[in-house]
Amino acid sequence: MSKDDLAKEGFLDPIISTASCQLLSQGAEARVWSGEFLGRPVILKQRFKKKYRHPVLDKHLNHSRLKQEVRSLLKARKLGIPTPVLYDVELEASTIYMERIAGCSVKELLKKGMSPADRHSLGRKIGQLLATMHDGSLVHGDLTTSNMLVRSDSQDLVMIDFGLSSISGLAEDKAVDLYVLERAFNSAHATSVDMYDAVLEAYKQHSRQWCPTLNKLADVRMRGRKRVMVG
Numbered sequence: 001m002s003k004d005d006l007a008k009e010g011f012l013d014p015i016i017s018t019a020s021c022q023l024l025s026q027g028a029e030a031r032v033w034s035g036e037f038l039g040r041p042v043i044l045k046q047r048f049k050k051k052y053r054h055p056v057l058d059k060h061l062n063h064s065r066l067k068q069e070v071r072s073l074l075k076a077r078k079l080g081i082p083t084p085v086l087y088d089v090e091l092e093a094s095t096i097y098m099e100r101i102a103g104c105s106v107k108e109l110l111k112k113g114m115s116p117a118d119r120h121s122l123g124r125k126i127g128q129l130l131a132t133m134h135d136g137s138l139v140h141g142d143l144t145t146s147n148m149l150v151r152s153d154s155q156d157l158v159m160i161d162f163g164l165s166s167i168s169g170l171a172e173d174k175a176v177d178l179y180v181l182e183r184a185f186n187s188a189h190a191t192s193v194d195m196y197d198a199v200l201e202a203y204k205q206h207s208r209q210w211c212p213t214l215n216k217l218a219d220v221r222m223r224g225r226k227r228v229m230v231g
Contacts, residue, residue, distance in 0.1 A: 029065070029163060037087055037097045045069075045163075047094040062094045065163065070096065072138060072165035079136040081129055082158045101160070103152045107145035110189050122150070123198025125157045130199070131207035133159075134177070137169040143181040145189065171209070175216035178203070179224065182217075 021035035021044065033044040047062045049055075066089070076083045085099035106122065114122070126148065133140065140147070141164030149158040166173065178200075185196040204210045 034100060040087070041100040042087060042097050043084065043100045045096045045098070063091060066091065066094050066096065069162050069165065072162040072167075073098075075136065075138050075167070076133065076159060076162065079132055079138065081133050081138075082156055083162075084158065084160060101149045101151060101158055103149045103158070105146050106148040106150065106157075107188065109150060110145060110192050110195075114192070116194065119192055119195040120198045122157070123195040124202040127199040127202025127204075128206045129157060129159065130178070130181075131203045131205075131210070134174040134213065135208050137167055139166050139168045139173045139177050141165045141177070143177050144184040145181075171212035171216040172220075174209075174213045175220045178213070178217050179220045182221075183224075 021033045024032045024034050024043075026032070030045050030047045033046065035042055035044055037044075047066055049062070050058050053061070070086065070089055073083050073086055084101055086096065087099065088097040089095070090097070106126070109122075110119075130140075130143075140159070140162065142161060147159065147161045149160055150156070151158060168174070181199065182196055185193050189195070200214070204214065207213065
């Protein structure tokens with residue numbers, strides 16, 4: 001991608017403007033790029049402008065959400081949750097520069113096929129990390145198997161994409177986190193739902209606050225079923 005193309009996308013940092021970047025994906029709020037930063041392979045996540053919003057409001061919202069994502073990444077690492085290393089933040093370009101993980105998403109691993117023993121082991125790893133994260137009052141906000149990576153070299157589990165994260169000690173918010181992951185398993189990995197059982201098994205074992213959270217999870221499930229029935 002040329003310097004002019006990058007400039008049109010809103011990259012203001014001259015380091016990125018002279019780098020070779022490749023667009024990997026685009027969501028409702030941000031674009032994700034692969035590139036290099038100071039000789040290191042990186043992922044760049046840029047929150048883009050929304051033309052339908054007032055420019056002042058748009059800038060405020062993008063900056064606020066960017067800061068929250070950075071805070072959550074730093075808090076996760078402080079709690080001992082493996083996340084990509086944060087290299088830099090360009091506030092005016094609404095861009096985060098972070099480590100590019102060499103590995104595979106849990107979603108991709110499940111699609112390729114995993115043995116029951118491997119699913120159980122990985123499910124327990126996920127449950128333990130979520131217990132630590134929730135006990136630290138960090139709610140991910142978008143818990144799917146696409147947002148969990150397994151490193152190729154160490155097989156360590158890495159949590160990514162804290163764009164919808166929040167700081168909350170409420171059992172309700174933690175339960176919604178778990179419910180989102182449960183729905184992901186039920187919809188995308190119907191033959192691997194035993195792995196989610198392992199997630200909850202480890203969560204219950206390692207979380208100090210598992211009881212109110214899992215009680216709320218039952219309530220959230222019930223509300224979800226009612227919405228499906230009503231349509």
